[in-house]
Amino acid sequence: MSFLQSVYAKLRRHPKRIVFPDGNDLRVIQAARMFNDQGLGVAVLIGKRDEIQQLASANNVSLEKVAIVDPETSSEMLRFLKMATVLERYKGMPKGDLRNLLITPNYFACMMLQHGLVDGLVGGVGAYASALFRPLLQLIKPLSHAPVVSSAMIMETQKREFGDDGVLFFADCGVVPEPTVEQLASIGVQTGLLARQVFGKTPRIAFLSFSTHGSSAHVATTKMSAAAVMAKELAVRIGGADGLDYPMEIDGELQGDTAIVPSVAKIKLPDSLVAGKANVLIFPDLNSGNIALKLVQTLSGARVYGHVLNGLSRPAARISRGTLSEDIAAVAAIVGLQAVEYRKLYPLEGHGL
Numbered sequence: 001m002s003f004l005q006s007v008y009a010k011l012r013r014h015p016k017r018i019v020f021p022d023g024n025d026l027r028v029i030q031a032a033r034m035f036n037d038q039g040l041g042v043a044v045l046i047g048k049r050d051e052i053q054q055l056a057s058a059n060n061v062s063l064e065k066v067a068i069v070d071p072e073t074s075s076e077m078l079r080f081l082k083m084a085t086v087l088e089r090y091k092g093m094p095k096g097d098l099r100n101l102l103i104t105p106n107y108f109a110c111m112m113l114q115h116g117l118v119d120g121l122v123g124g125v126g127a128y129a130s131a132l133f134r135p136l137l138q139l140i141k142p143l144s145h146a147p148v149v150s151s152a153m154i155m156e157t158q159k160r161e162f163g164d165d166g167v168l169f170f171a172d173c174g175v176v177p178e179p180t181v182e183q184l185a186s187i188g189v190q191t192g193l194l195a196r197q198v199f200g201k202t203p204r205i206a207f208l209s210f211s212t213h214g215s216s217a218h219v220a221t222t223k224m225s226a227a228a229v230m231a232k233e234l235a236v237r238i239g240g241a242d243g244l245d246y247p248m249e250i251d252g253e254l255q256g257d258t259a260i261v262p263s264v265a266k267i268k269l270p271d272s273l274v275a276g277k278a279n280v281l282i283f284p285d286l287n288s289g290n291i292a293l294k295l296v297q298t299l300s301g302a303r304v305y306g307h308v309l310n311g312l313s314r315p316a317a318r319i320s321r322g323t324l325s326e327d328i329a330a331v332a333a334i335v336g337l338q339a340v341e342y343r344k345l346y347p348l349e350g351h352g353l
Contacts, residue, residue, distance in 0.1 A: 003156045003167050004303075007198065007333050008038055015041035016119040016336035020328075021109035022126040023047030023068065029056050031328035032066050040333050042067055044118055046105040071108035080111045089138055106132050110139040113314045120335035122328065124318040129174070132318050141313040143190075145238050148183040151175045151307035151318065152191045153293055154198070154334065157300055162260045163279040169195050169203075170281050173289040174307040174318070184227035188282045189234050190310035192248045195280050197341045198334060205231065206259035206278035207252025208288075212268050214253075221253050224284055228252030249273040252282070256292075305331050308338070315339045 001009070018035065022028045023045030029052065032043035044067040045052055056063050071077065080102050084090050090098055101107055106123060113121045124132045133149075142149065151174040160166040171191040176183060184207065192203035207228040211221040228250055235248045251274035257264045258275050265276025283289030297304050305327060308317045315338035317331050 003154075003165070004330055004333070007330070007337055008040060011040045011333050011336045011340070012038070014340045015039065016339045017042045017044060017117075018120045018122055018332045018336055019044040019046060019109045019112050019118040020332075021046045021105035021121070021123040021132070023105065024051050024055065025125050026055055026059055026061075027323070027325040027328060028125060029059075029061050029063075029066075030325035031332065033061050033063075034326065034329035035332050036065050038329070038333070041119075041336055043332070044069060044112070046071065046109050048072075069108075069112075071103040071105065074108070076112070076117070077102065080108070080115075083111070083115065084139075087138075104135075107135040107139065110135040113316065114139050114141070119339035120315040120317075120332070122317045122319060122332045122335055125321055125323060125328070127321075129318055133175075136309070136312065136316060140316065143311055143313050145234070146186050146190060146311035148176055148179065148186055149309060149311035150179075150183075150187045150190065151309050152194055153304055153306035154308065155293070155296065155302050155304050157296070157302040159300075161262075164195075164199055164201060167199075168260070168279055168281060170283070170289060170293050171310070172283065172286060173293045174286070175309075177286045179285065181223055181226045181230060184224070184282060184284075185230035185234050186311065188227065188231040188250065188280070189238065189248070191280050191282065192235070192250075194308060194310060194338065196248075197338050199279075201279075202247045202249060203280050204249045204274045204278050205251070205280040205282060206254045206274050207231070207250075207282045208256055208259060209253035209284060210255065211253055212255045212258045212275075220284060224253035224282075227282070251275060251278075254278070256281075303327075305334055308334060315342060 020028045024047040035043045049068045049070050112118045150172040152171040153173050155168045157166045172187050188205050192205045195203040207224045209221045209224040232250050251272050258268050259278040262276035269275040315335045317335050
């Protein structure tokens, strides 16, 4: 069973509601159809009903059992306005201006997510990243233990000996340009939790550098080593606060081959529980993470899913403007699978899911 097949099989047992703010994009309409056809839950498209229906009809896409919500005519708008006016950011904003803000698809979809009308959100194909990040950060509460919102990409390669049967998690590849030690630690733990949500296995998290355990002394390598230590402390603290056990194996700093190649790890770090077996790779900065992701994807033909956003109290993902419909549906399934475990993983966050 492939990675995606396993995600679909798990989600079919607990179907979820996923909102797509880019409802007037043909790829998103097709992805919503695929999501429903796979029995994964309910796809909710945001946009003008007539436009979506006309586009679907012109391209022979059935909208049966696909929900369409037009913010301008939604019965939820009055309730959303009342909820938004109590937020510090919007206090004093004229009601008309606030309504104009909330009827934009990204803001309306985020309100649906925050207030439990849907279980997850997948957006971003229709605009630059900031157009989605802004409402997400303004309207979705952050996790209490996460000092930063970051992203993770899930890569499925044909090299089944690496990661978990060829699947690896890369972070951060899309949000934080130059993370601090504290932010790196959080990125590592949050990505580890994502890996656990998707696979149900113990995350093996490698903090990457050009050195392995001090083989090259430099401020950059020391930073990754410190982040690994802090991540271990954070994982224990989160588990204690939530009353749950979050088993994670964390090591760093490690070179890339030491992290994933068993033969190299056997020579350099034979006693490590992560080296040679890592399934979560944490990069020093956005440059290195994004470059590595693009090169591996291009040179190996690996399938890549994301960006799955970490650090928010609700599951969400930002997809790039060039993403194909089948990959949009795949990311929606991953977000749905996250939603299955969110309440259990974060019982103190007040989900209402």
